[in-house]
Amino acid sequence: MKLIQFASITKKIALASFGLFLLLFLPVHLGINLCLLREDGGEWYRNASHFMGTNYIVKVFEIVLMACVLLHIVVAILLTIENFMARPVRYKVRTKTKTPFMSRYMIWTGGIVACFLVLHFINFYFVKLDIVEGKYSANIEQVDKAFQEKALKLQKGELNEKDQAALMAQYQAISQISPDKMDKGQKNMVNLTKEEVEIYCGKDFKHKEPDFYTMSQELFAKKSYSFIYILVFLVLGFHLYHAINSLAQTFGLSHKKYSPVIEWVSVIYAVVVPIGFAIIPLWIMFVK
Amino acid sequence: MDFTLKIWRQENRKAKGRFETYKISNISPDCSFLEMLDILNESLVDKLSHPVCFDNDCREGICGMCGLYINGHPHGPDSAVTTCQLHMRKFSDGETITIEPWRAKPFPIIRDLIVDRTALDKIIQEGGYVSATTGGVPDGNAILISKHKADEAMDSASCIGCGACVAACKNASAMLFVSAKVSQLALLPQGKPEAAIRVQNMVAKMDDLGFGNCTNTYACEAECPKQIKRSNIARMNREFICAKVASEESTKR
Ligand code: HEM
Ligand code: SF4
Ligand code: FES
Numbered sequence: 142m143k144l145i146q147f148a149s150i151t152k153k154i155a156l157a158s159f160g161l162f163l164l165l166f167l168p169v170h171l172g173i174n175l176c177l178l179r180e181d182g183g184e185w186y187r188n189a190s191h192f193m194g195t196n197y198i199v200k201v202f203e204i205v206l207m208a209c210v211l212l213h214i215v216v217a218i219l220l221t222i223e224n225f226m227a228r229p230v231r232y233k234v235r236t237k238t239k240t241p242f243m244s245r246y247m248i249w250t251g252g253i254v255a256c257f258l259v260l261h262f263i264n265f266y267f268v269k270l271d272i273v274e275g276k277y278s279a280n281i282e283q284v285d286k287a288f289q290e291k292a293l294k295l296q297k298g299e300l301n302e303k304d305q306a307a308l309m310a311q312y313q314a315i316s317q318i319s320p321d322k323m324d325k326g327q328k329n330m331v332n333l334t335k336e337e338v339e340i341y342c343g344k345d346f347k348h349k350e351p352d353f354y355t356m357s358q359e360l361f362a363k364k365s366y367s368f369i370y371i372l373v374f375l376v377l378g379f380h381l382y383h384a385i386n387s388l389a390q391t392f393g394l395s396h397k398k399y400s401p402v403i404e405w406v407s408v409i410y411a412v413v414v415p416i417g418f419a420i421i422p423l424w425i426m427f428v429k
Numbered sequence: 430m431d432f433t434l435k436i437w438r439q440e441n442r443k444a445k446g447r448f449e450t451y452k453i454s455n456i457s458p459d460c461s462f463l464e465m466l467d468i469l470n471e472s473l474v475d476k477l478s479h480p481v482c483f484d485n486d487c488r489e490g491i492c493g494m495c496g497l498y499i500n501g502h503p504h505g506p507d508s509a510v511t512t513c514q515l516h517m518r519k520f521s522d523g524e525t526i527t528i529e530p531w532r533a534k535p536f537p538i539i540r541d542l543i544v545d546r547t548a549l550d551k552i553i554q555e556g557g558y559v560s561a562t563t564g565g566v567p568d569g570n571a572i573l574i575s576k577h578k579a580d581e582a583m584d585s586a587s588c589i590g591c592g593a594c595v596a597a598c599k600n601a602s603a604m605l606f607v608s609a610k611v612s613q614l615a616l617l618p619q620g621k622p623e624a625a626i627r628v629q630n631m632v633a634k635m636d637d638l639g640f641g642n643c644t645n646t647y648a649c650e651a652e653c654p655k656q657i658k659r660s661n662i663a664r665m666n667r668e669f670i671c672a673k674v675a676s677e678e679s680t681k682r
Binding site: 143148149150151152153154220223224225226227228229230231232233234235236237238239240241244245247383386387389390391392393394395396397 | 498506535597602642646651652659666668
């Protein structure tokens with residue numbers, strides 16, 4: 142039975158194309174994460190996430206990425222169901238045929254990664270979408286600008302009593318701000334809860350950004366989280382090893398000349414990228 | 430040698446099947462698997478019970494009629510042989526051997542271990558041929574074919590259509606069979622004129638018949654008695670992509 146009315150090869154190519162986009166994105170994500178290893182109080186990392194959060198081209202790619210994640214999972218699940226239904230009566234003796242490592246377990250390794258992605262989205266992406274509350278940072282210049290605008294209004298006598306009181310409270314709060322709420326470069330207020338953003342930056346401040354640096358440090362401080370994180374990347378490595386080989390086969394690239402190269406690429410990618418990610422919690426636990 | 434056989438018995442397509450256990454003894458190690466079943470069947474007929482039905486024809490590994498799922502392997506534990514070419518010396522004395530029919534939605538059971546593999550013929554009918562015009566016989570050497578291409582095409586053409594690839598695949602996919610049939614023609618100049626529509630039609634038929642989608646696990650390649658290679662599948666994917674992108678022809682429904 143067909144759940145999606147396309148040719149089987151077309152469906153495979155769709156799955157592989159969505160997967161390919163994810164493969165291209167992972168090293169970008171890794172590059173940003175590796176900024177966490179710098180002892181700069183999160184300067185590089187915050188700059189990178191500021192860029193990723195505000196650049197318009199990146200915003201377009203963000204939509205493409207989310208679509209690819211969703212479609213990869215949806216097509217994978219539908220294909221797996223279709224394939225299961227192609228053998229309504231199963232064998233009594235389980236297959237003894239030798240097949241390449243991990244090729245039979247793609248839906249399981251992928252499924253584990255998908256579960257982690259849900260957690261990951263709750264922890265980070267949904268904070269950006271303002272669905273879940275997290276920690277925030279605010280650029281001091283922008284806070285200052287907003288403050289000056291209000292001060293000007295005050296001089297002209299355009300502020301009502303309530304707003305005047307709020308402005309005074311904000312002034313007092315900022316002058317007494319504790320040093321752990323400022324980043325090393327003194328460019329941003331960081332580690333703010335939603336209430337603190339209101340206190341320090343004013344109620345109608347529009348430029349708050351999620352403080353992914355603080356949030357990731359807090360998560361990696363938890364041993365259990367770091368453990369799960371490392372485990373998930375091990376599983377992802379297994380997924381990727383077969384995925385790259387499989388992708389080449391699906392695109393028809395398996396070939397006397399290319400196949401050995403593809404084999405090497407998949408081994409190197411599937412080892413280097415997951416290790417790159419896993420180094421970060423290990424570093425924070427054991428080196429920092 | 431002595432064996433315990435667990436064999437799938439099913440009266441017809443609709444009937445509910447079950448495993449029956451048989452003991453068989455004094456089997457020569459040089460007996461073929463099908464001869465062993467012949468001996469079992471003789472003893473069953475002697476007892477006036479119905480013999481175990483199984484497909485076979487040439488018994489020399491060339492026709493593709495035989496095919497049993499033996500102890501978790503299509504065509505049994507030996508590699509690169511059909512069931513008729515499998516010998517009892519590949520089993521150990523006293524072993525329990527479980528024999529099942531090919532299991533796939535497009536292969537309904539006819540009786541016991543015989544399945545209906547018409548589905549594979551239907552795929553061939555969609556394009557596994559070259560159209561020939563009548564007239565004078567063309568000179569055999571008029572079209573140049575490189576040795577490499579001729580060898581590759583010959584390898585692909587050695588598929589006997591047994592369906593072990595479908596039986597082995599966890600998705601009951603027929604990609605190895607179809608890709609061998611697409612390849613043997615796509616590689617040769619004679620097959621080129623109809624190549625673009627052939628691959629689209631054969632894949633469409635394969636999908637309609639209810640075979641699963643390939644997930645590149647290569648169980649087919651591991652069990653194929655004729656050692657058809659997975660590179661055929663890659664070639665078919667390539668042919669399919671090129672046909673979809675570059676050809677004006679597409680499958681008519
Ligand atoms: C960062 C995450 C992921 C990347 C980079 C990735 C990449 C890939 C690639 C490149 C393929 C090969 C496509 C082909 O067979 O030609 C693939 C296959 C597959 N992926 Fe993923 N994937 C990811 C996450 C997931 C998730 C979350 C699932 C969840 C269900 C999943 C399930 C599958 C399945 C079932 C296959 C098919 C395997 C096959 O055809 O053998 N993947 N993946
Ligand atoms: S590809 Fe191999 S296993 Fe499949 S039908 Fe042809 S000979 Fe049999
Ligand atoms: S009976 Fe012909 S191949 Fe086995």
